[in-house]
Amino acid sequence: MIKNTRLGYGAVAILFHWTMALLIIGMLGLGLYMVRLPQSDPNAFALFQLHKSIGFVVLTLAVLRLAWRLVNPSPKLPADMPVWEKGVAHLGHTGLYAMMFLLPLSGWLVVSASPWGIPTIVFNLFEMPHLPVPGDKGQAEVFASAVHEYGAYFLILLIAGHVAAAFKHHFIARDETLKRMVSVRTSHAA
Template sequence: MAAKNSESAYGWVAIALHWLMAPVVIGLFALGWWMRQLSYYDPWYRQGPELHKAIGILLLIALLLRLAWKFLNISPADVPGTPRWQALAARLAHGGIYLLLLAIMTSGYLISTADGRAIDVFGLFSVPASIQGLPNQEDIAGEIHEILAWTLMGLVALHALAALKHHFIDRDATLLRMLGKPGKPERQRSIIDEPNHESKHKPTQDLSASK
């Protein structure tokens, strides 16, 4: 498998970044939701947020790498037979996911650095608090962070359902391409493209006989 994308397939770099980031995004959401349930005296009350912030910074790095790789590569063409509105909806969903991730990480950064402390990333490096002291910075950023996180999960769920719909209902190669598999020949085009079963076998009417 090539590293770069082609007209018909994703390269291994794009595929690896996709499947690396997907579980991390969902895991960070689950971790954030779980942290809200912790009591002040729970040992994870302080450890949880530190873990959440560190993983969030690493996810931001992966996202920036993915966006850079996306701009440096061509995007595979739509699977033949995909309706134009579905192709447009997919592009809007992808763009929405990227924008939401950037906004969520920005708000998370504002929450984490509101007190002027840098974000430590597993002792490897730290991200300085370059923005601090804004009015109600932590509270406002926290509300935005939560709303955007739930919105992102909704969009991710729709994205996953659409992929399953392509695989099991349309029986096309959309999901297989992101798994690095070309798919069987019958999956190379959508069943929307297939002729009606009846029209395949219906004999052509002899118009001269009706005259």
């Protein structure tokens, strides 16, 4: 099934989830690697261009994913889940969605505000225009860089919490929460 049901996720939501999970984890790893490279490294420019290109893919998928979620609501959390835990789950998901937008946008702002004016050539296919940056570009770059860096660390914490919660549901609560994000069969069991 393509759409979500009240019991589980459909194929589109599952595909969005795992595609974005792989891209985002890859981006975090690449970002942590890149910032430790000396600027003189011959691979640095290509890696930064790849990071920016994938960032635009993540931003595009985040928009599509949010649109899908708005017209195709998520299944309900387990009924026996405590209210506080449901609140934490909603906060965690809100944080993940916020970071899916904030990190690519702050990265785009970093590039746009940079005094070097280096273009972003998305997968060597087309140039992505810079955002209009009013005022002091230097301050905007510093602010956007801080948001991008600390946002990435915050996203790592959110992902760790998300994975821990999924394992808790699977191994301790023994409910269908993780299974329904892995297979559409769970969403149509009843």
